[in-house]
Amino acid sequence: MNTTINEALELVGALVEGLDGSEVAQLIVCPPFPWLTPVSAALGNTSIEIGAQNCAVENKGAFTGEVSAQMLVSAGCTAVIVGHSERRSLYGEDNQTIAKKLRMAIDSGLTVIFCIGETLEERQSGRLETIIADQLISALGNCSNDDYQSIIIAYEPVWAIGTGLTATPEQAQEVHKFIRNKVESISSADVANAVSILYGGSCNATNATSIFSQPDIDGGLIGGASLKAADFLTIARSF
Numbered sequence: 585m586n587t588t589i590n591e592a593l594e595l596v597g598a599l600v601e602g603l604d605g606s607e608v609a610q611l612i613v614c615p616p617f618p619w620l621t622p623v624s625a626a627l628g629n630t631s632i633e634i635g636a637q638n639c640a641v642e643n644k645g646a647f648t649g650e651v652s653a654q655m656l657v658s659a660g661c662t663a664v665i666v667g668h669s670e671r672r673s674l675y676g677e678d679n680q681t682i683a684k685k686l687r688m689a690i691d692s693g694l695t696v697i698f699c700i701g702e703t704l705e706e707r708q709s710g711r712l713e714t715i716i717a718d719q720l721i722s723a724l725g726n727c728s729n730d731d732y733q734s735i736i737i738a739y740e741p742v743w744a745i746g747t748g749l750t751a752t753p754e755q756a757q758e759v760h761k762f763i764r765n766k767v768e769s770i771s772s773a774d775v776a777n778a779v780s781i782l783y784g785g786s787c788n789a790t791n792a793t794s795i796f797s798q799p800d801i802d803g804g805l806i807g808g809a810s811l812k813a814a815d816f817l818t819i820a821r822s823f
């Protein structure tokens with residue numbers, strides 16, 4: 585819930601202007617709902633894609649205040665974030681709700697940036713792997729191998745989001761490896777090798793290179809640092 589319309593357009597304008605072709609293969613910006621159409625227009629035919637930060641469980645109808653995956657497609661989105669920890673903790677979205685959103689988004693033709701991650705209490709009490717496995721299995725357990733072409737997984741330790749605390753590259757790598765192995769066990773080795781697993785949580789222009797140098801970290805989900813075009817571009821060039 586950041587930016588006014590003018591700030592969003594200024595930010596995306598600076599991004600477009602700053603692109604020099606050395607950025608990571610796929611760049612997606614996910615502004616708030618009301619800025620999707622104007623930001624999409626500002627992106628024009630650049631390579632930057634546009635996504636939303638959430639979508640509804642339902643497809644259409646009398647669900648006041650909700651925005652469906654189909655509506656996002658019609659607004660020009662190619663992607664949507666599903667299961668962000670703030671949706672889970674502040675808005676009561678459980679694994680079942682998130683699984684329904686993921687299915688709805690894939691069936692609507694969107695790429696899903698599917699977020700998972702443990703709280704500090706869960707990590708410290710030794711439940712990290714159980715939590716991550718539950719989050720993965722409940723959402724991806726019924727996905728076909730084809731579905732994975734529309735799935736990007738984002739590992740975001742809740743204790744690292746917006747806190748300035750970053751997982752060390754080694755801590756992140758350990759969980760990313762666990763995620764890849766778990767995906768292999770519920771799909772196939774080919775799917776697990778091909779799926780992108782992003783790291784998110786206080787990733788910034790200074791720590792991005794060391795985080796992205798890990799073998800199972802394929803990219804980043806960037807919050808606070810994406811609000812400064814120069815920092816976001818530096819991160820996008822840190823591979």
Ligand code: PEP
Pocket residue numbers: 668740744745746747748784785786787805806807808809
């Ligand atoms: C986020 O909001 O998902 C996030 C990763 O934020 P930050 O980069 O600010 O920690």
